[in-house]
Amino acid sequence: MFQLGKTIVSEDIIESDFVCNLSACKGACCVDGNAGAPLEERETEILVDLYGRVKPFLRPAGIAAIEDQGAFIKGEDGEWETPLVNDSECAYVVFSEKGVAKCGIEEAHSQGAIPWKKPVSCHLYPVRVREYTELTAVNYHQWEICDPACGLGSELKVPIYRFVKEALVRKFGKAWYDELEQVAREHLKS
Numbered sequence: 001m002f003q004l005g006k007t008i009v010s011e012d013i014i015e016s017d018f019v020c021n022l023s024a025c026k027g028a029c030c031v032d033g034n035a036g037a038p039l040e041e042r043e044t045e046i047l048v049d050l051y052g053r054v055k056p057f058l059r060p061a062g063i064a065a066i067e068d069q070g071a072f073i074k075g076e077d078g079e080w081e082t083p084l085v086n087d088s089e090c091a092y093v094v095f096s097e098k099g100v101a102k103c104g105i106e107e108a109h110s111q112g113a114i115p116w117k118k119p120v121s122c123h124l125y126p127v128r129v130r131e132y133t134e135l136t137a138v139n140y141h142q143w144e145i146c147d148p149a150c151g152l153g154s155e156l157k158v159p160i161y162r163f164v165k166e167a168l169v170r171k172f173g174k175a176w177y178d179e180l181e182q183v184a185r186e187h188l189k190s
Contacts, residue, residue, distance in 0.1 A: 002187070003135075004179050007172065012140035013160040014184045017153030018126055020163075024148030027101030029125060031089040032145055035075050036082035038121040038128075044080050046116055047071040050105075053113045057104040058094060065091040082119070123167035126160060159184070 001008050030037075039047070048071045055063060062085055069083040069091070083091040094104040105118045117123060126149070128141040140160055153163065161168065161180055169177045 002183055004176060004183065006134070007136045007138050007176070009138040009180065009183075010140055011187065012142075013127055013138065013164075014187055016140055016142075016150065016160050017156070017158055018146070018149050018160045018163050019153040019156055019158050021148040021152040022100050024152075025145055026099055027093070028145040029143070030093045030101040030103065030122075034087075035077075036073065036084050036090055037092075037119050039072055039080040039082065039119050040121075041080060043119050044072045047082075050108075050114045050116060054092070054105055054108045057108045057111070057113070058092065059104075061085045062091040062093060062104065120167060120171050124164050124171060127164050127168070129171065 001010055003009070051066065051071050055066075058066070065083050065085045071083075072080050073083045075081040085091050085093075089101065090103075092104045093101045094107060095101055103118050103122060105114070105116070106122075108114045109117045121129070126141050126143070126146055128139050130137040130139070153160070161184060165177065168180065
């Protein structure tokens with residue numbers, strides 16, 4: 001672990017490689033698991049505000065789940081998260097013709113319907129951020145469903161922090177990311 005400002009960052013995001021391999025995993029991270037995507041408090045308001053413009057991009061099952069549970073829910077851990085369809089996939093998930101799970105929010109964004117890309121936790125994945133009173137932990141969430149992404153990342157020689165660069169800049173700012181790159185260079189030399 002190393003500290004950057006008020007963040008504690010795991011070496012795993014520098015030392016481990018990762019590139020999403022949707023053709024292999026089919027977007028399982030949006031379907032598997034026991035909870036929805038983590039949401040920051042301000043993102044709950046964004047989901048409510050944008051729902052009407054995102055709704056046309058969603059599946060009927062997702063719409064039903066959102067209209068029954070709300071645009072967001074409080075999870076068992078007391079944190080905000082996206083609702084699920086039948087305790088399975090995220091309510092905002094859509095499926096391609098080939099059965100690949102994708103984000104309906106991101107689809108609405110890419111079609112120009114909304115200015116917001118998607119929850120930052122989804123954008124950061126496989127990096128997970130946990131806020132504490134004094135510090136923020138930045139860790140790699142290793143999950144076997146992402147083994148194909150680890151393999152592809154290794155083949156392409158793309159460390160996690162570079163794979164999620166846009167999301168890390170979105171979350172922590174460009175100066176923070178530039179400092180992370182410097183730390184990575186020094187860490188990998190040793």
